[in-house]
Amino acid sequence: MYFEVIEADITTLTVDAIVNAANESLLGGGGVDGAIHRAAGPALLAACRALPEVRKGVRCPTGEARITPGFALPARFVIHTAGPVWHGGGHGEPGLLADCYKNCLKLARDEDVKSIAFPAISAGIYGYPAEAAAEIAVRTIREAAWGPERVVFCTFGARMTRIYKALT
Numbered sequence: 001m002y003f004e005v006i007e008a009d010i011t012t013l014t015v016d017a018i019v020n021a022a023n024e025s026l027l028g029g030g031g032v033d034g035a036i037h038r039a040a041g042p043a044l045l046a047a048c049r050a051l052p053e054v055r056k057g058v059r060c061p062t063g064e065a066r067i068t069p070g071f072a073l074p075a076r077f078v079i080h081t082a083g084p085v086w087h088g089g090g091h092g093e094p095g096l097l098a099d100c101y102k103n104c105l106k107l108a109r110d111e112d113v114k115s116i117a118f119p120a121i122s123a124g125i126y127g128y129p130a131e132a133a134a135e136i137a138v139r140t141i142r143e144a145a146w147g148p149e150r151v152v153f154c155t156f157g158a159r160m161t162r163i164y165k166a167l168t
Contacts, residue, residue: 001147003138003168006117007161010154011039015115017077018070018154019104021122024082026051026059026066032119032156041072048080063099067107077111079104083122086129094136097122101140108148115150120160130163138167 010018010032021032026048028037037044047068051059060066065081081104084096100121108116118137122128134153141151153168155161 001141002150003141004150004152005155005161005164005168006152007155007158009035010117010119011035011073013117013152013154014074015117015150015152016075016113016148017067017079017108017111017116018073018075019116019118019121020078020080021119021124021126022060022080022082024058024060024062026080026082031124036073036078039073040070040078043071044068044078047071063096063103065100065103065107067111075117077108077113079107079116081121083126083128086122086127089132093122093128094132097128097133097136098140101137102144105141105144105147109146113148115152116148117152117154119154119156120164123160124156130160134160134163134167138164 020036060082062082081100084093123130123133153164
């Protein structure tokens with residue numbers, strides 16, 4: 001596995017799959033989620049709506065992942081995952097965040113993805129401390145039984161770029 005850190009708009013990357021730091025509804029939101037929905041076009045929202053709810057309003061419980069086509073994006077696929085909201089670290093957040101990465105990799109393996117780009121899941125509005133979130137991301141992917149040829153950590157801002165570069 002080859003790791004890259006790129007400070008960019010994840011929606012512009014030419015990779016097989018990009019990961020969407022989504023909410024459990026998968027119906028769009030702010031940040032990375034909103035940017036991906038806008039760039040992919042309305043077909044992405046329609047595909048997300050078509051995914052079955054596991055309970056009222058929830059298509060992707062925290063720590064799980066779902067996959068859709070990339071539609072108008074350069075990426076063939078969007079792998080959606082709902083990261084945990086930070087509540088101080090004593091409510092299972094580290095395990096749930098690691099599960100996000102593991103479940104994204106499982107879907108990527110199933111679709112023969114050779115390159116994948118991850119945002120800093122949960123490190124934005126969900127409040128997960130950036131250094132801890134990045135450490136979990138890098139460690140979980142390194143320790144995975146399977147990984148794609150190329151893993152991109154797509155960062156937003158110089159601080160996150162420095163954090164990921166220090167870990168890779």
